[in-house]
Amino acid sequence: MSNVSETLIPKIGVITDVRIDTPDIKTFRVVTPDGVKPFDHRPGQCAMLSVPGVGEAMFSITSSPTNTEFMEFSIKKCGCVTDWLHQAEVGQQITIRGPYGTPFPVDDEFAGKNLLFIAGGVGLAPLRSVINYCRHYSDRYGKIDIVYGSRSKNDLLDYKEIVDEWTKDANVDVHLTIDNPQEGWDGHVGFVPNYVKELGFDTDKTVILCGPPIMIKFTLDGLCDLGFEKSQIYTTLEMRMKCGVGKCGRCNVGSKYICKDGPVFRFDELDELPDEY
Amino acid sequence: MRKCLVEDINSVLAQINKAAKVYLPVDGTDGKARFEEWAEGKEWSNALNTERSAKDFFFPQTENLMEFKTEGKNIEIIDIRSDKDDFVIFGVRGCDVRSFDILDRVFLVEPIDSFYKARREHGIIISVACGRPSETCFCGAFGIDASNPAGDVTVWRTKEAVYWQSNTDKGEELLKKVEGLTDCDEAAVEEEKAKIKKIMDKLPLANLSTEDFGAGKTMELFDSDKWKDLSESCLGCGTCTFVCPTCQCYDIKEFNAGKGVVRFRCWDSCMYSDFTQMSAGQPRLSQLERFRQRFMHKLVYYPERNDGIYGCVGCGRCLAKCPISMNIVKVMKSLGGKDNE
Numbered sequence A: 001m002s003n004v005s006e007t008l009i010p011k012i013g014v015i016t017d018v019r020i021d022t023p024d025i026k027t028f029r030v031v032t033p034d035g036v037k038p039f040d041h042r043p044g045q046c047a048m049l050s051v052p053g054v055g056e057a058m059f060s061i062t063s064s065p066t067n068t069e070f071m072e073f074s075i076k077k078c079g080c081v082t083d084w085l086h087q088a089e090v091g092q093q094i095t096i097r098g099p100y101g102t103p104f105p106v107d108d109e110f111a112g113k114n115l116l117f118i119a120g121g122v123g124l125a126p127l128r129s130v131i132n133y134c135r136h137y138s139d140r141y142g143k144i145d146i147v148y149g150s151r152s153k154n155d156l157l158d159y160k161e162i163v164d165e166w167t168k169d170a171n172v173d174v175h176l177t178i179d180n181p182q183e184g185w186d187g188h189v190g191f192v193p194n195y196v197k198e199l200g201f202d203t204d205k206t207v208i209l210c211g212p213p214i215m216i217k218f219t220l221d222g223l224c225d226l227g228f229e230k231s232q233i234y235t236t237l238e239m240r241m242k243c244g245v246g247k248c249g250r251c252n253v254g255s256k257y258i259c260k261d262g263p264v265f266r267f268d269e270l271d272e273l274p275d276e277y
Numbered sequence B: 001m002r003k004c005l006v007e008d009i010n011s012v013l014a015q016i017n018k019a020a021k022v023y024l025p026v027d028g029t030d031g032k033a034r035f036e037e038w039a040e041g042k043e044w045s046n047a048l049n050t051e052r053s054a055k056d057f058f059f060p061q062t063e064n065l066m067e068f069k070t071e072g073k074n075i076e077i078i079d080i081r082s083d084k085d086d087f088v089i090f091g092v093r094g095c096d097v098r099s100f101d102i103l104d105r106v107f108l109v110e111p112i113d114s115f116y117k118a119r120r121e122h123g124i125i126i127s128v129a130c131g132r133p134s135e136t137c138f139c140g141a142f143g144i145d146a147s148n149p150a151g152d153v154t155v156w157r158t159k160e161a162v163y164w165q166s167n168t169d170k171g172e173e174l175l176k177k178v179e180g181l182t183d184c185d186e187a188a189v190e191e192e193k194a195k196i197k198k199i200m201d202k203l204p205l206a207n208l209s210t211e212d213f214g215a216g217k218t219m220e221l222f223d224s225d226k227w228k229d230l231s232e233s234c235l236g237c238g239t240c241t242f243v244c245p246t247c248q249c250y251d252i253k254e255f256n257a258g259k260g261v262v263r264f265r266c267w268d269s270c271m272y273s274d275f276t277q278m279s280a281g282q283p284r285l286s287q288l289e290r291f292r293q294r295f296m297h298k299l300v301y302y303p304e305r306n307d308g309i310y311g312c313v314g315c316g317r318c319l320a321k322c323p324i325s326m327n328i329v330k331v332m333k334s335l336g337g338k339d340n341e
């Protein structure tokens, strides 16, 4: 657990690299002023980043725990903090606190399983950490399938890493799709939920699903049609957050605090919560 | 058990104040009682219920957390937490004492909130048995014994004397420093307790039942069609959350103080429309949903996380203060089915 004296009080982080992923998403590399990783984390956990005078916001740590040198965050421009970060340059200091939330059960429930990752848009950010963790320890898992879709080719996150690394990994099958036909794209065209049904996966897989609410809803229905149980499917939720430690009340759904008891949930667990997320 | 005469209470408080700063309920010019710093000439209010609850002492309405200095691309974080002095809150009623427990179960579970913890560790609570409850009181519904409240020290006040009983080491240490308290037996206090219990039993809300609430009731109550009527006139003003001793939601904000940025937290309310607003959407679009959140949290979600303990202490403040006279009792009566008819 986190150090008592550090609750709410962040550390300094330095942006050491900014990668432009899509027209509205950039990936930021962050270390401490001494050049080391700010803290250890588990796949699926998040961190609060802030720019003093602008505000604080929660982001998934998109880099894998197996990366011991730095942390990465893929951030979509959509408000005060994210706008500010998007104009920040290398060398800029920010503040960082965490890690927050319950991680994906990579060492227990996922162990030995075939894994199916399904992501839409910026929803790949939280899954990238898990995917790279499972690729790193590939002997602990079965086969890995990744279905990832976006509006267009330009909106696909981590495209270079997907093409240069994931598709070349013998243990991994990558299935990309974009919403509409586009020049220079010879891959699949169509929405993620339909593509998942077309691909028709065996139900022996554990599924990790993340994306916009509408995509989650239809993909979940599709998976259930294919014969998957809700108890095989994991997701990560997004609620407004301030403290990140289960105290400010903002992310409360039923008796859970999404920041602390989540953001990772199994769909059968979500059925026990009121539909308010 | 120790005692002093009613007319000596001020000299006892003066002595306690030498050990640690004392706050006590004092009548304002508007006739309402508020906690104020003790000073010569300040009288302990007869009104036992204070306008504002005592949660301010541990969880102030606004509290600075840290400061930042920025220069070019660099940031310096300044930890502004300072050593606190001990202080005494005198005259806290049983309901408000329980509210500290309820807040503890939020702020003192891992990861511990160091700001709250520092205040809590330095606070010494002197509770008072509540012999003159208001008609809006229903602490008994939540198992609180107003005749025998918790706290570091408990005080009973009869016509002639004030009785003092220490319950903790902290409390005993404090009472040891006071001259003019004489040892006595428990007879008068036992009599007073019995008297208070009788008064409590006769309160209009004495029979309010919690039977239909608590852990495991989420789905049944969440989907009730009663929420619509209950929430219909709610203004979303948040008064009920601000006066409530157990409401703990907060916001974190910043202001630029000229020479740097100060980050602070302040009370917030789940009754406000922007409370859960985010770039990805708004999970509670209507006032019905926000209203339901407040009461579901007190009556179902909180007990589910906290060994069945309810998130309401029956202090009655929200009954007295809501501009449209909506409140948790009406919610309990409406949702509580036949147990609360």
Ligand SMILES: Cc1cc2nc3c(=O)[nH]c(=O)nc-3n(C[C@H](O)[C@H](O)[C@H](O)COP(=O)(O)OP(=O)(O)OC[C@H]3O[C@@H](n4cnc5c(N)ncnc54)[C@H](O)[C@@H]3O)c2cc1C
Pocket (backbone or CB within 6 Å): A046, A055, A056, A057, A058, A059, A060, A061, A073, A074, A075, A076, A077, A078, A079, A080, A081, A082, A083, A122, A125, A126, A237, A238, A239, A240, A241, A263, B277, B278, B279, B280
């Ligand atoms: C557990 C968790 C994990 C997350 N992970 C990620 C992640 O990995 N990557 C990621 O990108 N996000 C992630 N988010 C979402 C991220 O926290 C929000 O995008 C972020 O809080 C937005 O903060 P902001 O200050 O930029 O927006 P705010 O300023 O708070 O904006 C909030 C609202 O105001 C509106 N708004 C504000 N300014 C403007 C403006 N100039 N023009 C128009 N509208 C405006 C926005 O549209 C939005 O509706 C995550 C959230 C959670 C809870």
Ligand code: SF4
Pocket (backbone or CB within 6 Å): B240, B243, B244, B245, B246, B247, B298, B311, B312, B313, B314, B315, B316, B317, B318, B319, B328
């Ligand atoms: S909900 Fe109302 S009665 Fe209950 S503790 Fe809060 S203010 Fe008091």
Ligand code: SF4
Pocket (backbone or CB within 6 Å): B233, B234, B235, B236, B237, B238, B239, B240, B241, B271, B321, B322, B323, B324, B325, B326, B327
């Ligand atoms: S219940 Fe009453 S006090 Fe509370 S927000 Fe609604 S109108 Fe305001």
Ligand code: FES
Pocket (backbone or CB within 6 Å): A240, A241, A242, A243, A244, A245, A246, A247, A248, A249, A250, A251, A252, A257, A258, A259, A260
């Ligand atoms: S963000 Fe504060 S309780 Fe979850």
